[in-house]
Amino acid sequence: MDRLKLTVIPDDKPVKLTIAMPAAVFRDLAAYTEAIRREGGQAAGPEPATLIVPMIQRFMATDRAFAKARRKKVGPLDSPGGS
Numbered sequence: 001m002d003r004l005k006l007t008v009i010p011d012d013k014p015v016k017l018t019i020a021m022p023a024a025v026f027r028d029l030a031a032y033t034e035a036i037r038r039e040g041g042q043a044a045g046p047e048p049a050t051l052i053v054p055m056i057q058r059f060m061a062t063d064r065a066f067a068k069a070r071r072k073k074v075g076p077l078d079s080p081g082g083s
Contacts, residue, residue: 021029029048036046060066 026048029051033046033048033051036042036051037044
C-alpha cells in the first residue's frame with residue numbers, strides 16, 4: 001500500500017481561555033488599540049482582546065531563549081516532518 005502524504009493532522013482548533021488581568025494592563029491594552037486606531041486613521045479600532053494573541057505570538061517568536069529551549073525539547077507535535 002502506498003504511504004499517505006499526510007500522516008498527522010495537527011489539532012488547530014482554537015482554545016478558549018478566560019483570563020484575569022490587572023486593571024492597569026487592561027488600560028494599557030486599550031490605549032494600544034487606540035494608538036492603532038489613530039495610526040491607521042480609522043473611526044474605530046480593534047477590541048483590546050483581539051490584540052492578545054498576536055502580542056503573545058510576537059513575544060514568543062522573538063524570545064531567543066524560548067526558541068533555543070524549544071529546539072532542545074522537541075515534542076511529538078513539534079517533530080520535524082510531523083505534519
